[in-house]
Amino acid sequence: MTREEAEQLDAADPLAFARERFILPENLIYLDGNSLGALPRAVPAMLADTAERQWGDDLIGSWNKHGWIDWPTRVAAKLSPIVGAQTHELLIADSTSVCLFKLLGAAAHARPQRKTILTQQRNFPTDLYVAQGLAEMMGLQLKAVPADEVIGAIDADTAAVTLVHVDYRSASIHDMRAVNAAAHAEGALTVWDLSHSAGAIAIDLDGTACDLAVGCGYKYLNGGPGAPAFLFVADRLQNDLQSPLQGWMGHADPFAFEDDYRPARAINRFLTGTPSILGLAALEAGLDTFADVSMRDVEAKARILSQIFIDEVEMRCGAEVRLESPRDPRERASHVVFAHADAYAVMQALIDRNVIGDFRAPTLMRFGFAPLYNTHAQVVAAAEILADILIARSWDQPRFKDRAKVT
Numbered sequence: 100m101t102r103e104e105a106e107q108l109d110a111a112d113p114l115a116f117a118r119e120r121f122i123l124p125e126n127l128i129y130l131d132g133n134s135l136g137a138l139p140r141a142v143p144a145m146l147a148d149t150a151e152r153q154w155g156d157d158l159i160g161s162w163n164k165h166g167w168i169d170w171p172t173r174v175a176a177k178l179s180p181i182v183g184a185q186t187h188e189l190l191i192a193d194s195t196s197v198c199l200f201k202l203l204g205a206a207a208h209a210r211p212q213r214k215t216i217l218t219q220q221r222n223f224p225t226d227l228y229v230a231q232g233l234a235e236m237m238g239l240q241l242k243a244v245p246a247d248e249v250i251g252a253i254d255a256d257t258a259a260v261t262l263v264h265v266d267y268r269s270a271s272i273h274d275m276r277a278v279n280a281a282a283h284a285e286g287a288l289t290v291w292d293l294s295h296s297a298g299a300i301a302i303d304l305d306g307t308a309c310d311l312a313v314g315c316g317y318k319y320l321n322g323g324p325g326a327p328a329f330l331f332v333a334d335r336l337q338n339d340l341q342s343p344l345q346g347w348m349g350h351a352d353p354f355a356f357e358d359d360y361r362p363a364r365a366i367n368r369f370l371t372g373t374p375s376i377l378g379l380a381a382l383e384a385g386l387d388t389f390a391d392v393s394m395r396d397v398e399a400k401a402r403i404l405s406q407i408f409i410d411e412v413e414m415r416c417g418a419e420v421r422l423e424s425p426r427d428p429r430e431r432a433s434h435v436v437f438a439h440a441d442a443y444a445v446m447q448a449l450i451d452r453n454v455i456g457d458f459r460a461p462t463l464m465r466f467g468f469a470p471l472y473n474t475h476a477q478v479v480a481a482a483e484i485l486a487d488i489l490i491a492r493s494w495d496q497p498r499f500k501d502r503a504k505v506t
């Protein structure tokens with residue numbers, strides 16, 4: 100595909116209007132929105148207003164005057180069309196890891212006769228670590244099986260099945276409906292981590308009968324570095340589950356300051372401590388970047404962008420890299436992973452040419468396509484630059500091999 104052909108696709112893109120909702124440096128091809136989403140144009144003013152007018156002028160009165168106390172549920176409601184849940188099933192709180200701890204703990208606690216938490220091998224580390232910690236604390240066994248063996252491994256001893264919906268390395272997608280059905284047939288609960296799917300592909304939490312879910316606010320949802328996470332508890336479970344991290348904000352009457360914990364009704368019982376209001380302000384602006392956006396269009400564009408990238412890279416330099424994401428676009432979400440023996444140096448060379456992706460040890464280069472702001476022309480340009488670097492071996496320089504960086 101030529102850059103001109105890609106520009107024609109951009110001209111016909113039903114999501115083109117959303118690009119203006121972001122501030123991105125000129126001449127940068129940012130393919131890392133799956134790790135840290137771009138800055139929404141509305142965020143600086145939103146943060147300034149929350150800090151100066153609300154916090155600055157109204158101080159403590161803002162909890163009432165500006166309704167801060169309700170922001171965890173008010174802002175969460177904006178996620179409803181993005182993840183296919185009812186507004187009262189959603190809450191913004193904590194980090195993804197902490198939300199996972201709460202919901203997985205609650206799920207295991209709700210199945211006291213069962214001794215197994217089931218997950219997949221090579222999960223995102225935090226999902227494994229949280230499950231390992233909970234299993235040890237609750238006297239349970241954590242069973243991690245290969246991804247394609249999860250459904251077959253669910254049995255009458257399974258309390259909860261916890262999976263990352265879209266794999267952080269390969270972008271392969273678990274079949275939510277099938278896993279939920281298999282878990283429910285055995286009486287187990289499901290806990291999904293939507294970090295790499297929320298805002299990238301269409302999700303139907305209610306329609307596929309999910310029980311519980313969590314996800315990051317700072318990836319495709321554009322909530323900013325360290326944005327609070329979100330959690331979902333299906334309506335039918337809300338009053339039966341108990342959070343293992345009880346705190347005063349999840350109490351039925353926080354300002355009664357009672358000695359004994361009484362859980363709030365419904366989703367609010369999954370709050371623990373005081374919500375980060377500045378974090379919520381930025382996340383609200385992030386979620387507003389999805390206003391009037393159809394998740395079907397987002398998913399369709401995710402598939403097209405990732406397919407163009409795969410085709411263009413393989414056509415230009417296929418012998419240099421190996422695709423580590425599913426080849427079938429229906430089995431992939433919105434990022435693409437290629438393996439290369441010197442992936443770190445290649446990624447540094449790409450960054451040096453203003454194409455930002457990320458490196459995952461030991462050999463993976465990961466490219467995330469954010470349908471709201473990445474263009475078809477950028478994807479073709481990124482493939483051209485990658486091919487140029489690989490064919491000319493311009494990555495093979497000491498300055499690209501210094502491994503001192505964090506991410």
Ligand SMILES: Cc1ncc(COP(=O)(O)O)c(C=O)c1O
Pocket residue numbers: 194195196197223225226263267292294295315328
């Ligand atoms: C699948 C998945 N879960 C969770 C996280 C992060 O969790 P937290 O927000 O607690 O750092 C990430 C990325 O960092 C992730 O890829």
Ligand SMILES: Nc1c(O)cccc1C(=O)C[C@H](N)C(=O)O
Pocket residue numbers: 133134135267506
């Ligand atoms: N959460 C991150 C962070 O705090 C710093 C750097 C990167 C991240 C990430 O999001 C990593 C990411 N979850 C991944 O899929 O690799």
